[in-house]
Amino acid sequence: MKILVINCGSSSLKYQLINMENEELMAKGLVERIGIEGSRVKHETIGKEKKVIEGKLNDHGEALKIVLDSLVDEEYGAIASLDEIGAVGHRVVHGGEDFAESVIIDDKVMDAINRNIDLAPLHNPPNIIGIEACKKILPNVKQVAVFDTAFHQTMPALNYIYALPYEEYENHKIRRYGFHGTSHKYITDRAASMLGKSVDEVNLITCHLGNGSSITAVKGGKSYDTSMGLTPLEGLPMGTRTGNMDPAIVGFIMDKDGLSIEEVNNLINKQSGVLGISGVSSDFRDIEEAAEKGNERAQLALDIFENSVRKFIGSYLTEFDSLDEVDGIVFTAGLGENSKSTRANIINGLSAFGVKIDDEANDMRGEEKIVSAEDSTIRVFVIPTNEELMIARDTLELVK
Ligand code: AMP
Numbered sequence: 001m002k003i004l005v006i007n008c009g010s011s012s013l014k015y016q017l018i019n020m021e022n023e024e025l026m027a028k029g030l031v032e033r034i035g036i037e038g039s040r041v042k043h044e045t046i047g048k049e050k051k052v053i054e055g056k057l058n059d060h061g062e063a064l065k066i067v068l069d070s071l072v073d074e075e076y077g078a079i080a081s082l083d084e085i086g087a088v089g090h091r092v093v094h095g096g097e098d099f100a101e102s103v104i105i106d107d108k109v110m111d112a113i114n115r116n117i118d119l120a121p122l123h124n125p126p127n128i129i130g131i132e133a134c135k136k137i138l139p140n141v142k143q144v145a146v147f148d149t150a151f152h153q154t155m156p157a158l159n160y161i162y163a164l165p166y167e168e169y170e171n172h173k174i175r176r177y178g179f180h181g182t183s184h185k186y187i188t189d190r191a192a193s194m195l196g197k198s199v200d201e202v203n204l205i206t207c208h209l210g211n212g213s214s215i216t217a218v219k220g221g222k223s224y225d226t227s228m229g230l231t232p233l234e235g236l237p238m239g240t241r242t243g244n245m246d247p248a249i250v251g252f253i254m255d256k257d258g259l260s261i262e263e264v265n266n267l268i269n270k271q272s273g274v275l276g277i278s279g280v281s282s283d284f285r286d287i288e289e290a291a292e293k294g295n296e297r298a299q300l301a302l303d304i305f306e307n308s309v310r311k312f313i314g315s316y317l318t319e320f321d322s323l324d325e326v327d328g329i330v331f332t333a334g335l336g337e338n339s340k341s342t343r344a345n346i347i348n349g350l351s352a353f354g355v356k357i358d359d360e361a362n363d364m365r366g367e368e369k370i371v372s373a374e375d376s377t378i379r380v381f382v383i384p385t386n387e388e389l390m391i392a393r394d395t396l397e398l399v400k
Pocket of ligand 1 (some may be wrong): 110156204210211264282283285286288333334335338339365
């Protein structure tokens with residue numbers, strides 16, 4: 001079966017067509033600037049020349065139409081007819097407490113995704129628009145929702161209840177949800193397979209370090225604790241997000257700088273993190289380059305990020321009974337997969353736990369590999385993530 005994976009942002013639509021006979025990618029692409037001047041589709045069928053299509057796209061429905069046309073195009077397409085698409089898997093950011101796993105989308109599911117808009121006002125609406133557009137254009141094809149939060153629904157209350165009046169949880173469902181669940185789950189499955197263990201036997205600390213970053217303690221193959229919270233703002237400092245800080249700072253800044261809630265939300269989500277500290281960029285490559293040239297604030301941003309990752313790993317190690325129980329620390333996503341210096345700096349700072357990197361093994365980008373030294377107490381893995389494949393696998397499992 002061929003499965004179309006869709007990931008809709010507010011003005012973007014990413015897609016992949018995957019042949020599940022062999023889990024091979026057939027085509028992929030990105031639609032940008034939907035509803036804004038300068039809309040653009042970048043389409044690539046594997047083994048064929050890339051195609052860029054420009055022209056105003058007013059909404060996600062129009063974007064999806066072009067994507068489907070591209071997939072069946074005689075010259076640069078991947079399939080002969082849309083009938084070949086067996087199912088569509090949608091990334092949905094927030095499933096709240098309603099979804100602990102992926103589901104086939106029906107009216108009840110749509111109601112629940114809509115109810116969770118409150119928890120993810122920026123993310124769930126475009127996801128819903130994407131699903132609606134697909135239902136309209138492919139009415140006979142089953143649609144599946146795969147939630148970023150679902151993997152973390154196994155966390156115990158110990159790790160998801162905030163120290164607020166309990167009524168805030170009861171009345172408004174304010175709790176830790178966690179995100180990047182599809183990625184943490186994918187690398188957990190892969191690590192288990194690399195270790196020759198079944199997934200429910202594996203204990204890991206998984207580090208998804210990209211533009212957005214989160215760390216998860218995985219016990220028995222299940223999420224036990226994770227660094228992101230009610231929203232993807234909590235935890236590590238990120239490209240533009242603060243991560244953890246004293247919550248009183250929000251009110252303080254609003255008072256001092258005369259900012260509204262919307263303005264302060266923008267500041268902590270879009271202007272902070274390593275961009276805010278360095279003043280250089282939100283992109284770690286730019287920051288590494290600036291630091292190499294002697295920019296002290298760029299170096300400070302990297303130091304703060306790496307120290308924060310180390311502190312999370314250290315604190316998550318305390319959630320296991322002994323170091324022997326921990327099968328691995330796993331790095332993934334843009335930075336985790338590609339930046340050997342980030343990995344080395346993080347692991348070298350964990351010497352108190354006897355974790356050691358093998359510099360030679362670590363001297364690579366984007367490979368699935370064990371990069372720890374022989375005598376390291378805990379193995380260190382690099383596993384390139386593949387959220388789209390995970391979405392396609394869940395979709396196949398549900399529709400088959
Ligand atoms: P992601 O959100 O997973 O796409 O990750 C994007 C982040 O990974 C960006 O900040 C990139 O700068 C960073 N990244 C990608 N490749 C490298 C690399 N070779 N070295 C350092 N950072 C990288």
